[in-house]
Amino acid sequence: MRKMFAVFKREYLSSVRKKMFIFMTLFFPVLMAALFFIPMMVMARTLGGKNVAVIDGTGQLRATFAKTNRKLSRDLPATLNVEYVDASRQADLNAAAKPYLNRLSAGSHAVNPVDAILIVPQDAISGDKAKMTFYSRSATDVITQQILGATANHEIQRQRLAARGIRADELDALTRNVPIEGVQLSRTGEQKRGGEANFMFAFLLAGLLIIPAFVYGLEIMRGIVQEKNDR
Structure with missing residues (x-):
């Protein structure tokens, strides 16, 4: 177990010191945000x-x-x-x-x-x-x-x-539509409105949490492949 931990530690340290890892860590969230907001901006522009x-x-x-x-x-x-x-x-x-x-x-x-x-x-x-x-x-x-x-x-x-x-x-x-309002009910009985905004915020936050894990796994796999090629 210690040897495995040492291998992962070594691979992690060798990966985070690379410029590509730093670049992807900083650039990938911006890219994901652009993928979310650029289509929304284009659609909003069509309504201008x-x-x-x-x-x-x-x-x-x-x-x-x-x-x-x-x-x-x-x-x-x-x-x-x-x-x-x-x-x-x-x-x-x-x-x-x-x-x-x-x-x-x-x-x-x-x-x-x-x-x-x-x-x-x-x-x-x-x-x-x-x-x-x-x-x-x-x-x-x-x-x-x-x-x-x-x-x-x-x-x-x-x-x-x-x-x-x-x-x-x-x-x-x-044919008049009846509006619907979403209410979030907690265990204590507290009522909160605006569930759509909370859902979008949670979805965006989950995406931002997945990004570092994805980049880390990508760099680890790249380091393993590079080490095998060197051997």
Whole structure:
């Protein structure tokens, strides 16, 4: 047992004195933190101020996307600057969307640049095989696509139910979500709120605790392999 301990002690001391061990000990936590926070920053950036154009072939979605009703929309965030276009009277929807697609392709060089375009087909309310199209220059603009799609689908569902005699206020009352609040209960009966933040903190702390053990094991294995090669 003493010999084994002496071997581990020797390997540990020879490993921690290396520059690579010191570098990995200092750099690896930064790398792991970057892997956690960079995707979050990218996703948060996609929700920043964006200019989007909605080409509505139905002409029935103005109440949702119009600027005067932005505060009434529960799906559309205020960070999206929506330019609504009623294309219900256009015979060719692609022709109506072409100027906006040119502005999207031009990027910042356009007079009024747009970051994304949502095209709603003319048969979106009555058609069974209708499909909306989302255009964007960024491949990571998935959140904007989901937000615009969810907002349009919510209004389309309202229009379908209204055509069957169900009023919009009744629909909102029936489909209203009930919020849920997480409470952590201790053995003493104490109640603590904010369990999501505590979970994320514990998850991050566990990751930071695993990092030194991982680096130590990596250096030990590297030292053993190097010693065998030297022999």
